Amino acid sequence: MTPDPLHLSPNIPQGGPGGGARPPGPAAGRYLTALGAILHRELARFLGQKSRLVAALVRPLVWLLVFAAGFRAALGLSITPPYQTYITYETYILPGLLGMICLFNGMQSSLSLVYDREMGSMRLLLTAPLPRGWLLFAKLLAGTLISLLQCLVFLGIGYAWGIRPPLAGLLAVIPALLLTGLMLGALGLLLSSLIRQLENFAGVMNFVIFPMFFLSSALYPLWKMAEASPALARACALNPFTQAVELIRFSLYLTPNWPALGWTCLATAIFAAAALYGYDPARGFTRAKG
Amino acid sequence: MSLKVENLSFSYGPRKALDDLSFALAPGSFTALLGPNGAGKSTLFSLLTRLFTAPKGQITIAGHDLGQAPLKALAALGVVFQQPTLDLDLTTRRNLLYYAALHGLRGPAARGLADEALATLSLTDRADTPARNLSGGQRRRVELARALIHRPAVLLLDEPSVGLDAASRRAITDHAHRLADRGTTVLWATHLTDEVGPTDRCLILHRGRLLADAPAGQIAEGTTLTDRFLALTAETA
Numbered sequence: 110m111t112p113d114p115l116h117l118s119p120n121i122p123q124g125g126p127g128g129g130a131r132p133p134g135p136a137a138g139r140y141l142t143a144l145g146a147i148l149h150r151e152l153a154r155f156l157g158q159k160s161r162l163v164a165a166l167v168r169p170l171v172w173l174l175v176f177a178a179g180f181r182a183a184l185g186l187s188i189t190p191p192y193q194t195y196i197t198y199e200t201y202i203l204p205g206l207l208g209m210i211c212l213f214n215g216m217q218s219s220l221s222l223v224y225d226r227e228m229g230s231m232r233l234l235l236t237a238p239l240p241r242g243w244l245l246f247a248k249l250l251a252g253t254l255i256s257l258l259q260c261l262v263f264l265g266i267g268y269a270w271g272i273r274p275p276l277a278g279l280l281a282v283i284p285a286l287l288l289t290g291l292m293l294g295a296l297g298l299l300l301s302s303l304i305r306q307l308e309n310f311a312g313v314m315n316f317v318i319f320p321m322f323f324l325s326s327a328l329y330p331l332w333k334m335a336e337a338s339p340a341l342a343r344a345c346a347l348n349p350f351t352q353a354v355e356l357i358r359f360s361l362y363l364t365p366n367w368p369a370l371g372w373t374c375l376a377t378a379i380f381a382a383a384a385l386y387g388y389d390p391a392r393g394f395t396r397a398k399g
Numbered sequence: 400m401s402l403k404v405e406n407l408s409f410s411y412g413p414r415k416a417l418d419d420l421s422f423a424l425a426p427g428s429f430t431a432l433l434g435p436n437g438a439g440k441s442t443l444f445s446l447l448t449r450l451f452t453a454p455k456g457q458i459t460i461a462g463h464d465l466g467q468a469p470l471k472a473l474a475a476l477g478v479v480f481q482q483p484t485l486d487l488d489l490t491t492r493r494n495l496l497y498y499a500a501l502h503g504l505r506g507p508a509a510r511g512l513a514d515e516a517l518a519t520l521s522l523t524d525r526a527d528t529p530a531r532n533l534s535g536g537q538r539r540r541v542e543l544a545r546a547l548i549h550r551p552a553v554l555l556l557d558e559p560s561v562g563l564d565a566a567s568r569r570a571i572t573d574h575a576h577r578l579a580d581r582g583t584t585v586l587w588a589t590h591l592t593d594e595v596g597p598t599d600r601c602l603i604l605h606r607g608r609l610l611a612d613a614p615a616g617q618i619a620e621g622t623t624l625t626d627r628f629l630a631l632t633a634e635t636a
Contacts, residue, residue: 139503146500229482237501
């Protein structure tokens with residue numbers, strides 16, 4: 110008799126192999142079940158890591174409470190739409206810092222995707238009997254909801270600090286934040302399909318996060334930048350992050366900004382399509398790993 | 400046939416990983432895929448699980464062409480990967496339920512299947528233990544239970560005994576044989592000859608090509624499988 114330290118039971122259920130447990134009903138149910146499970150898992154993981162929420166909030170709070178206070182005196186801001194009056198620098202950079210939360214989250218999801226790939230759990234996800242696009246969308250949506258959650262907490266802290274956009278603006282900004290989260294999450298997804306190893310991730314900081322954040326209207330209005338350098342101002346205007354920040358800014362003050370909405374949607378579509386292409390099993394990232 | 404691979408070729412740039420590979424596995428059979436490191440086993444498993452696709456060749460799982468009907472083919476497949484893929488923060492049961500949901504199973508039906516899979520692998524008392532607190536052998540069992548939760552027609556195991564002691568390895572191979580006896584088609588990839596029994600069908604893969612396809616005892620030809628395996632892979636080295 111062979112010793113069995115694993116205590117495996119010889120009684121295997123007779124349900125029979127062959128997809129016997131395939132759920133009945135329409136395919137839509139299976140899609141939603143998987144989506145729900147992925148969202149639940151990612152949100153539970155995020156909420157289980159209290160330190161991650163704190164870390165995610167400390168960064169923009171330092172900018173808001175320290176950096177902005179220091180720069181308030183140095184920067185004079187004239188009245189520009191959507192603002193109806195002179196505003197403090199803290200008020201100006203609030204939308205940019207919401208964008209920053211989404212930007213760092215998008216890159217963090219990218220990092221965790223590369224990690225998942227190296228660790229093998231990405232394999233498990235991608236072998237599920239659902240279209241790869243749907244599985245990636247579920248991951249993307251989970252990351253976006255986590256961004257939104259952080260943004261709402263940050264807005265609450267800002268409100269308590271005295272930065273008070275119209276209350277209706279706090280609702281109107283939600284779709285803008287969701288779109289921004291999707292755009293930057295899709296960019297993160299795209300980057301994760303390009304990055305072969307975790308070690309290369311530092312490059313993302315240098316070549317994606319910093320240029321995207323500093324070459325934008327997050328910290329200074331474009332007209333201010335144009336005074337310093339028209340070329341840099343043009344680069345800022347072309348940056349999809351600028352468009353997303355402006356969308357957040359205008360939504361927060363209940364003012365439509367159709368060009369910003371259009372450009373953000375377009376950038377989201379391009380990043381998502383490129384990410385899907387990057388994860389295509391016929392040409393995808395997984396090849397190099399074997 | 401439960402699993403059929405026809406004329407499968409795959410290259411990483413100029414390096415051929417699989418070269419015109421063909422084989423077929425009958426329903427309810429146990430087959431060992433034996434090959435040294437770098438033989439192409441992992442590439443074959445990546446292609447069988449559609450992590451990437453081959454430009455040449457065809458894979459059929461439970462009658463479904465993986466290229467034409469990938470979702471139906473994948474639904475009939477259970478996989479234990481070489482790398483650990485458990486979510487260490489989740490309990491054993493939640494790991495199973497997460498996987499079940501990826502297969503569209505939820506609610507009481509999924510819970511029932513999870514409990515059944517846990518019982519089969521004697522993990523019921525560990526159902527609410529976080530995966531982080533399980534031993535290496537227990538984690539492997541959870542991965543096996545998870546791969547079986549949707550009752551797949553074909554079970555792929557990619558070097559599932561890595562990191563386990565000899566007795567645990569024997570227990571898990573015995574269990575895989577029992578699964579085959581009950582109708583599951585099992586493909587067991589390994590580089591360890593002692594995991595292959597004399598009556599097991601054995602495919603020897605080396606440099607992307609099949610060097611042998613016969614019961615292990617027959618391949619051994621009066622010597623040991625290890626000696627024969629070393630000789631075969633040395634001849635073509």
